[in-house]
Structure formats: C-alpha cells, structure tokens
Amino acid sequence: MECMGSLIAPLFSADAIAVEGSVSLVDDQILPEEWEYIQGAAPKRRAEFGTARVFARRALAALGVAPEPLLPGVDRAPLWPSGITGSVTHTSDYCAVVARRSPPCRSVGLDAEEVRPLDDFIVRLVSTPTERRWLSGRPGQARDVLTLLLFSAKEAYYKLQYRITGRMLDFQDVEVDIRLAAGSFEARTAAEGVPPDLTSVTGRFRYAAGKVLCGVELPCDPTRELDR
Ligand SMILES: CC(C)(COP(=O)(O)OP(=O)(O)OC[C@H]1O[C@@H](n2cnc3c(N)ncnc32)[C@H](O)[C@@H]1OP(=O)(O)O)[C@@H](O)C(=O)NCCC(=O)NCCS
Structure with missing residues (x-):
C-alpha cells in the first residue's frame, strides 16, 4: 500500500520520517475518536482521511511514539502529539505524511x-x-x-x-x-x-x-x- 518516502523524502531533512502511497478505504483503521470528524463523509473523503491517519501512525511509530488519534483542530489543521510536528497532503490517488521531532524542527509543510x-x-x-x-x-x-x-x-x-x-x-x-x-x-x-x-x-x-x-x-x- 505504501512505500517509504521515495517521492517526498528528498524534500526534507535526513531525520524526517516520510510515509506515502496510494489512497485506500481503511475504515477499520480509523480510531473511534477520529470517527467523530469523518462520519457521514463520502467514501472518497473517508479514504483520504483514513489513509493519512494510517500513514501518520506509521511515521509516529518510526519516531517512537505510540499510536494515538490524529484529530483535526481548528480549520482542519492536524493536532500532532506533543514533541512532534508533521504535515499531510493527498491527491485523488496519493497520500503523503511527513513527521519530525520538535525540537529541532519547529514546523513543516x-x-x-x-x-x-x-x-x-x-x-x-x-x-x-x-x-x-x-x-x-x-x-x-x-x-x-x-x-x-x-x-x-x-x-x-x-x-x-x-x-x-x-x-x-x-x-x-x-x-x-x-x-x-x-x-x-x-x-x-x-x-x-x-x-x-x-x-x-x-x-x-x-x-x-x-x-x-x-x-x-x-x-x-x-x-x-x-x-x-
Ligand atoms: C489547508 C489547505 C491548505 C489544504 O490544501 P489542499 O491542497 O486542499 O489539500 P491537501 O490534501 O494538500 O492537504 C490537506 C491536509 O492538510 C492538513 N491541513 C488542513 N488545514 C490545515 C491548516 N490550516 N494548517 C496545516 N495543515 C492543514 C490536513 O491534514 C488535511 O488533510 P486531512 O483533512 O485529511 O487531515 C487548504 O484546504 C486551505 O484551507 N486553504 C486555504 C488557505 C490557502 O490556501 N491560502 C493560499 C495559500 S497561502
């Protein structure tokens, strides 16, 4: 489903964790706290939201952070765990997530x-x-x-x-x-x-x-x- 960082890794520092791949419907991997923000959404939106959460948890695991919900905050900006900064993007068939420790990184886009x-x-x-x-x-x-x-x-x-x-x-x-x-x-x-x-x-x-x-x-x- 995903490869590690082949498209986006060169855009970031060596200690950034990049996870990317195709968008797929992963309803069974959306955590209960996340469902609140996505229930009633069309399958396409559930797929991009869910894929981003699965990739984010893989990036967090690579940084030694236990799985937790990645909830959207005000204006949809994702609320990363304390000590982590990250960013998400998706197109119709592709999703990518980058995450880094903060510090040393204050923010990524x-x-x-x-x-x-x-x-x-x-x-x-x-x-x-x-x-x-x-x-x-x-x-x-x-x-x-x-x-x-x-x-x-x-x-x-x-x-x-x-x-x-x-x-x-x-x-x-x-x-x-x-x-x-x-x-x-x-x-x-x-x-x-x-x-x-x-x-x-x-x-x-x-x-x-x-x-x-x-x-x-x-x-x-x-x-x-x-x-x-
Ligand atoms: C947030 C925004 C930039 C997303 O860009 P997009 O190309 O439509 O969509 P992408 O797939 O690349 O990114 C979507 C992800 O960005 C993240 N995101 C959403 N709002 C965000 C914000 N305010 N800050 C940081 N990240 C944000 C989310 O993780 C979202 O995915 P998710 O909802 O599945 O978690 C866009 O929707 C938006 O709100 N634009 C208004 C401001 C703007 O574009 N100004 C012009 C540029 S200066």
Whole structure:
C-alpha cells in the first residue's frame, strides 16, 4: 500500500520520517475518536482521511511514539502529539505524511498537486502580478506545471506557518520565487502579524510521477542549517 518516502523524502531533512502511497478505504483503521470528524463523509473523503491517519501512525511509530488519534483542530489543521510536528497532503490517488521531532524542527509543510490543465482564472487566482510576469511567455503545459508549482509552494508554506500563527492567508499574501535549477523556492509574505522568522522561508520542490511536490521546514534554532 505504501512505500517509504521515495517521492517526498528528498524534500526534507535526513531525520524526517516520510510515509506515502496510494489512497485506500481503511475504515477499520480509523480510531473511534477520529470517527467523530469523518462520519457521514463520502467514501472518497473517508479514504483520504483514513489513509493519512494510517500513514501518520506509521511515521509516529518510526519516531517512537505510540499510536494515538490524529484529530483535526481548528480549520482542519492536524493536532500532532506533543514533541512532534508533521504535515499531510493527498491527491485523488496519493497520500503523503511527513513527521519530525520538535525540537529541532519547529514546523513543516508538505503539499502535492497532480499536474493537470489549468483555466486562466486559476492562474490569476494563484499568482501575484510578479509571478504572472515570470509565467508569461511559457507554453501551455509548462505554464500549468509552473503555476501548480507556485500553488503547491504556497500551500506547503501555508501549512507550515499555520501551526505557528493560526493565520489564514490568501494566495496574494504570499509571493514565491522558484529556483528551477536548484529545486528550491523562497516563499515570502508581508502579511500583518506574521513573525519575522516566517516572512521568508526556503523550501524544496520536485516534479515526479505526474505530480508537483513541495516541502518546507522551519528549524527551532534559526542559526542551524537544515541537515538535508
Ligand atoms: C489547508 C489547505 C491548505 C489544504 O490544501 P489542499 O491542497 O486542499 O489539500 P491537501 O490534501 O494538500 O492537504 C490537506 C491536509 O492538510 C492538513 N491541513 C488542513 N488545514 C490545515 C491548516 N490550516 N494548517 C496545516 N495543515 C492543514 C490536513 O491534514 C488535511 O488533510 P486531512 O483533512 O485529511 O487531515 C487548504 O484546504 C486551505 O484551507 N486553504 C486555504 C488557505 C490557502 O490556501 N491560502 C493560499 C495559500 S497561502
């Protein structure tokens, strides 16, 4: 059902635990406390929620943490056990979870997007004017992949910052510089109330298996390099 970290592991530090694989209906592995949040949901949603919980428990086990429910908090953000930070993403057929000890990691963000044709309105929704200038002139499929890369980088950054700020951000609040040759990006925001160590965060991306995948990590100690 899953493989360990082949797509997302390169996005994170060496001590991060990455679990990923296909989405499947695993109702029998959803814990009673978790059912409260998912009962009545369609099978597709139960499958993505349940798969994420199964993968999260495998990641936690690898970190020496006994199985426990991974409950959604306010705005769906998962409530990781004390001393752990993690992030979840799913597409229609794929789910991935990353988890790290905290400290040394203050927060992580992970996102995956299936590459697909995009309408112009999505491009305008996701990108700032500066990002649209960077996209302009690129042929159709390249424009779609790069727009999804901007989208995914913003979603990964959003998940990372939410654990710390609890703030809702709009796509226009975050600007992303993609460094294509380096496989990295910088996500920046000037949104009010975002603390200085979150106004510019560097992440990594991959384009693999028909997906764009982005990961970001924030160390507890900003003077320490991430061990990739
Ligand atoms: C939270 C959000 C980013 C999820 O992104 P998505 O691409 O739709 O879905 P993904 O499959 O990648 O991620 C879903 C998982 O993210 C996690 N998640 C949900 N809300 C979260 C939050 N506020 N903070 C951190 N993680 C969150 C959950 O684990 C969820 O899976 P689960 O419900 O099965 O547990 C999105 O739904 C959202 O709320 N966006 C509003 C803010 C935004 O997008 N701003 C623009 C970017 S700055």
